[in-house]
Amino acid sequence: MELPRRARGDELLRPGALRDIRLRLRTMAAKHDLSTVIACAFDGRTRMLPFIYADTRMSPAGVRAIGSAMVDAGFKKTRIVLQQWNSRFRPSQMRLDxxxxxxxxxxxxxxxxxxxxxxxxxxxxxxxxxxPLMIAGGPKVIYEPWSVFGIDPADPWGVDVAVTGEEYVLLSLLEVLISTRVGNESMRTTFLRARDSGALDGVPGLVYSLGSRDGVAEELVDTGIQRLVGDLDELPDPVLGYQLFEPPSGRATLGSHALPAELVHRCSPVGALVLTLGCKFACPYCPIPAYNQRQYRTKSGERISEEIERLYRQYRILFYFGADDNFFNDQARTLDIAEALARKVDSGSRAHCKIRWGTEATIHDTLKMKDHLSVIRKAGLLGLWLGVEDMSGALISKGQNADETAEAFSLLRENGIFPIPMMMHHDSQPLYTRKDQSGLLNQVNLLRKTGAVAIQVMMLTPSPGSKLYVNTYTSGQAYESINGVPVEPYIVDGNHIVASWAAKPWQKQFNLLLAYLCFYNPLRFLAALVRPKTKIFLADAETDPSATRGQGWSSRRKLRRRISRKFKAHLADAFVQAFRMWALTHTIRRTFVWNLRLMRGKIKRHSQVPASQIPMRSVDGGRASHALPGTPKSQSRSLESKDRARVVA
Ligand code: B12
Ligand code: SF4
Incomplete structure (x- = not known):
């Protein structure tokens, strides 16, 4: 079930609304000396192919965006704690100043x-x-805000409010709270008063609890689906968020200072960067189009270009990953970004000449961009992750058949961009076929031949907020437990078989490993040393005009540099093979026990989608936007403020 759509024409905020609230808050914030800690949850058990490295060495954009919004709004005492770097962090022991x-x-x-x-x-x-006032947000909470409110009277816990939206929702919440705050009272006290007076009900994108029975909320009030910011140039500067990281440590407490700017690139050599959001396709297993209310949102080329300049100057970050869902979604907007970055390269800007980035797009749109790939390469794009899924079209058809995929790959490589296929294995895909190319291994081989240097293979897995989600559970395809061992969220990652009709699901689990083994193995490693796939046009070149770069260099130095670049381009393929073979052993180790369970255990299937056990309602007593089928209905109607006060915890 997808997130409901707001009324047509009311999906986006009024232009300038985000800019205005940032300014308003800055004047208000000066009178409130508030400190904030933002933690990013990370479960180390999820570390495996294909994300080992990116999962810990690319600082997530979500918490940084929230940190940037806080600092931009005037709340400078903000610290970001990544569990990726601080696994022992305990909020109960945190102190700032x-x-x-x-x-x-x-x-x-x-x-x-x-x-x-x-x-x-x-x-x-x-x-x-x-x-402290406790607020939860991010991709989990966007679809399942009820999951951050405890339901066990013997073990009460929960946040005060869940934010099911982006920066604007958080800032609106803060604006209401700051306007309600009396003297130096705690933010939690202010929150409870604002909540009970109904002041939060006009902020779409919140879910808060009301009432308490044995320490468990009596009901959750859902203020509805957020309005989205349409022009991403209105977002606060992401550069601000990088100055807020807690330095990596094994301590439960916080350090006295944030990570110094000069050390940021060591901990986060890759930076996730918001360029565009949204996608025009409607794959039934994907929640992205509905989350974005079928809108496509972008930053301007000029804005991105400035952000990169500042990120490079202040933090020396050279590699970026666009948080795009489909970077080539809209040709004009893609070109606005690419041409602005390429112009900077032509003008000799050191930052733009040096940076490299990767992002995601579809095969269909890549082909439509074929005449512009050279300018996109000049803009710094080095790797493109492509949703190839299953080229036979048995799962989905979005212009990614074998011929079109091969054409897109060769166009990208001709222009110096590495294509990285993302494949999706599913129940009806065989492991290998003799007569056609529908088998998983056939396709993996084909993709390697066509020039892929790396690959991602995942099993089709229920994704909250997608069209297929509820049916995967109600039909019984999704597993609840095996031999009484529940399917925990950390294995709902596409790397574990947790939803399948296959009679022998362990074979599917093996298929994933075999696909990786077929792509990364000692034979291919040796072949990569002799005929590397990374030796493509521009792979050993730099985008900066050599006139500015090599000025004043001796011919010997130029030669040494040229040889070093050629050498790196030659060895890169073998390096990827070696690193990913190591990561594969890790993946095998991590999925081994689950595979044994799939082989021998008794599978219990879901008959209902996991939903809130706490009753939910909208502010006017109707159906809550984030309630899934099976959520108990709240008995109370929208309460008057005096009644609210009565049911307060
Ligand atoms: C880049 C990316 C990755 C990178 C992440 C690297 C990194 N450390 O940043 C890599 C490649 C490693 C990755 C891996 C995976 N990813 Co990924 N990824 C993305 C992608 C494309 C961009 C993320 C991003 O930077 N977004 C930009 C930021 C600004 O948005 P945001 O994080 O949503 O944050 C905003 C709001 O959520 C909110 N917010 C966030 N936190 C908080 C906190 C508070 C308190 C508040 C108030 C608000 C708030 O405000 C933010 C600003 O607008 C998203 C899709 C997308 N476009 O978002 C998928 C996405 C996050 N990935 C997803 C998934 C499922 C995965 C994988 C499990 C693989 C898979 N099966 O597809 C793995 C997990 C790996 C791991 N062990 O963690 C899903 C998550 C779904 C969910 N409900 O949790 C997403 C949303 C894609 C989707 N299917 O919809 N991913
Ligand atoms: S093309 Fe990709 S981002 Fe777009 S709907 Fe399909 S899976 Fe989602």
């Missing part, structure tokens, strides 16, 4: 839910008089 922070926020993806819950439960231990 010697004080318990006023606000504690947590962000999580679905697969990191267990760690998110642990963080909230730990923060819940702080005595209520000093407990």
């Amino acid at each position: 010697g004080k318990m922070p006023d606000i504690f926020m947590v962000s999580s993806m679905h697969i990191h839910s267990a760690r998110c819950r642990d963080l909230i439960r730990d923060a819940w231990r702080i005595d209520p008089a000093h407990r």
Whole structure:
């Protein structure tokens, strides 16, 4: 089930609304000395192919965006704690400037839910008089806000409010709270008063609890689907977020200072960067189009170009990954970005000449961009992740058949861009076929031949907020447990078989490993040493005009540099093979026990989609936007403020 769509024409914020609220808050913030800690939940058990490295060495854009919004709005005392770097962090022991922070926020993806819950439960231990206002957000909460409110009276925990939206929703919440705050009272006290007066009901994108029975909320009030910011240039500067990281450590507490700017690129050599959001396709297993209310949102080329310049100057970050869902979605907007970056390269800007980036797109749109790939390469694009899924079209057909994929790959390579296929294995795809190319291994081989240097192979897995989601559970395809061992969120990652009709699901689990083994193995490693796939046009070149770069260099130095670049381009393929073979052993080790369970265990299937056990309602007593089928209906109607006060915890 997808997130409901707002009324046509009302999906986006009024132009300038985000800019205005940022300015308003800056004047208000000066009178409030607030400190905030934002934690990013990360479950170390999810570390495996194809994300080992990117999962910990690319600082996530979500918490950085929220940190940037806080600093931009005037709340400078903000710290971002990544569990990727600080796995022992305990919110109950956090102090900023010697004080318990006023606000504690947590962000999580679905697969990191267990760690998110642990963080909230730990923060819940702080005595209520000093407990910070607790806010949860991020990809998990966007679709399942109810999951951050505890349901066990013997073990009460939960946040005060879940934010099911982006920066604007958080800033609107803060604006209401700051306007309600009396003197130096705690933000939590302010929140409870604002909530009980109904002041939060006009902010779409929140879910908060009301009432308490044995420490469990009586109901959750959902203020509806957020309005999205249409022009991403209105977003706060992402550069601000990089100055807020807690330095990596094995401590439960926080350090006295954030990570110094000169060390940022060592911990996060790759930066996730928002360029565009949204996608025009409507794949039934994907929640992205509905989340974006079928809108496509972009930053301007000029804005991106400035951000890169500043990120390079301040933090020396050379590699970026666009948070795009489909970067080539709209040709005119893609070219606006690419041409602005390429112009900077032509003008000799050191930052733009040096940076390289990767992003995601579809085969269909790549072919449509074929005449512009050279300018896109000049803009710094080095790797393009392509949703190849299954080239036979048995799963989905979005212009990614074998011929079109081969054409797109060769066009990209001719222009110096590495194509990286993302494949999706599913119940009806065989492992190998003799007569055609529909088998998983056939396709993996074909993709390698066509020039792929790396590959991603995942099993089709239910994704909250997608069209197929509810049916995968109600039909019984999704597993609840095997031999009584529940399917925990950390294995709902596409690397584990958790939803399948296959009679022998362990074979599907093996198929994933075999596909990787077929792509990364010692034979291919040796072949890569002799005939590397990384030796393509421009792979050993730089985009900066040599006139500016080599000026004043001796011919010997130029020669040495040229040889070193050629050498690196030659060895890169073998390096990828070696690194990914190592990562594959890790993946085998991590999925081994699950595979044994699939082989021998008794599978219990879901008959209902996991939904809130706490009753939910909208602010006017109707159906809550984020309630899934099976959610108990709230008995109370929209309450008057005096009634609200009565049911307050
Ligand atoms: C880049 C990316 C990755 C990178 C992440 C690297 C990194 N450390 O950043 C890599 C390639 C490693 C990756 C891997 C995976 N990814 Co990924 N990825 C993305 C992608 C394309 C961009 C993420 C991003 O930077 N977005 C931009 C930021 C600004 O948006 P955001 O994180 O949503 O944050 C905003 C709001 O959520 C909110 N917010 C966030 N946190 C908080 C906290 C608070 C307190 C508040 C108030 C608000 C708030 O405000 C933010 C600003 O607008 C997204 C899709 C997308 N376009 O978002 C998928 C996405 C995050 N990935 C997803 C998935 C499923 C995965 C994988 C499990 C693989 C898979 N099966 O597809 C793995 C997991 C690996 C791991 N062990 O963690 C899903 C998550 C779904 C979910 N419900 O959790 C997404 C949303 C794609 C989708 N299918 O919809 N991914
Ligand atoms: S093309 Fe990709 S981003 Fe677009 S709907 Fe399909 S899976 Fe989602």
